Amino acid sequence: MQDESAEDFPYRTEYKKKSIRSYVIRAGRMTEGQRRAFDTYWGGYGLSLFDGPLDPRAAFGREAPLVLEIGFGMGDSLLAMAEAEPDKNFIGIEVHPPGVGRLINNAGKAGVKNLRVYMADAVDVLNDCIADASLDRFQLYFPDPWHKKKHHKRRIVQPEFVRLLCTKLKPGGLMHLATDWENYAEHMLEVLEAEEQLENTAGAGNYSGRPPFRPETKFERRGQRLGHGVRDLLYRRR
Numbered sequence: 001m002q003d004e005s006a007e008d009f010p011y012r013t014e015y016k017k018k019s020i021r022s023y024v025i026r027a028g029r030m031t032e033g034q035r036r037a038f039d040t041y042w043g044g045y046g047l048s049l050f051d052g053p054l055d056p057r058a059a060f061g062r063e064a065p066l067v068l069e070i071g072f073g074m075g076d077s078l079l080a081m082a083e084a085e086p087d088k089n090f091i092g093i094e095v096h097p098p099g100v101g102r103l104i105n106n107a108g109k110a111g112v113k114n115l116r117v118y119m120a121d122a123v124d125v126l127n128d129c130i131a132d133a134s135l136d137r138f139q140l141y142f143p144d145p146w147h148k149k150k151h152h153k154r155r156i157v158q159p160e161f162v163r164l165l166c167t168k169l170k171p172g173g174l175m176h177l178a179t180d181w182e183n184y185a186e187h188m189l190e191v192l193e194a195e196e197q198l199e200n201t202a203g204a205g206n207y208s209g210r211p212p213f214r215p216e217t218k219f220e221r222r223g224q225r226l227g228h229g230v231r232d233l234l235y236r237r238r
């Protein structure tokens with residue numbers, strides 16, 4: 001094991017210092033395997049914010065429906081989804097180096113070809129790298145709840161963020177959110193219902209159950225251990 005100063009971690013691409021962030025960079029402890037994974041697999045899986053607009057055909061070497069996930073954490077559920085749907089291309093965005101290391105290590109060992117990863121702020125990636133109307137599915141599972149009221153402004157789900165996501169989704173594309181924080185779920189529901197480009201697949205004002213294509217995630221299991229209920233929200237871009 002080795003300590004990494006996450007702030008100095010060289011693979012993360014970051015160019016804007018922001019006053020309000022939806023995350024805190026934790027000085028995470030990397031396992032030797034996660035650290036080595038960057039040398040071995042980043043060249044194959046890593047994408048850079050600094051490269052600007054992404055050409056998915058060039059990045060994946062094929063055209064296929066595109067799924068984008070923000071905040072994959074340690075990445076196990078994203079990897080399971082990429083393996084379960086080999087006909088789709090998956091892009092994951094995460095700022096936490098140990099999680100990125102774990103995901104590319106496991107993906108590399110399993111020979112997974114339909115996955116690419118940004119280690120950058122997702123809002124920068126959406127703005128600068130992802131073409132409008134290019135995503136077939138967007139997923140955000142168990143985002144940091146920022147449960148204290150004075151921190152609610154740091155929640156990633158805000159009207160402006162959802163509007164940005166809508167521009168990136170294809171018409172008919174799916175927006176999938178999940179959380180175990182009741183108060184955040186209510187906030188998500190309010191924001192998504194107010195966005196006129198979106199239609200709730202469960203009927204206006206309703207939550208969805210967990211669809212079969214979403215595996216349980218690490219933070220979901222933690223929430224369940226704490227006795228939290230889980231709510232999925234599934235919308236389509238009109």
Ligand SMILES: C[S@@+](CC[C@H](N)C(=O)[O-])C[C@H]1O[C@@H](n2cnc3c(N)ncnc32)[C@H](O)[C@@H]1O
Pocket residue numbers: 022023070071072073074093094095096099120121122123140141142143144145156217218219220
């Ligand atoms: C509570 S964890 C959930 C992880 C995973 N989805 C799960 O359910 O186990 C939220 C993750 O989102 C990441 N995150 C938060 N804001 C982000 C942003 N703007 N860009 C990229 N990742 C972000 C954090 O680093 C953290 O790993």
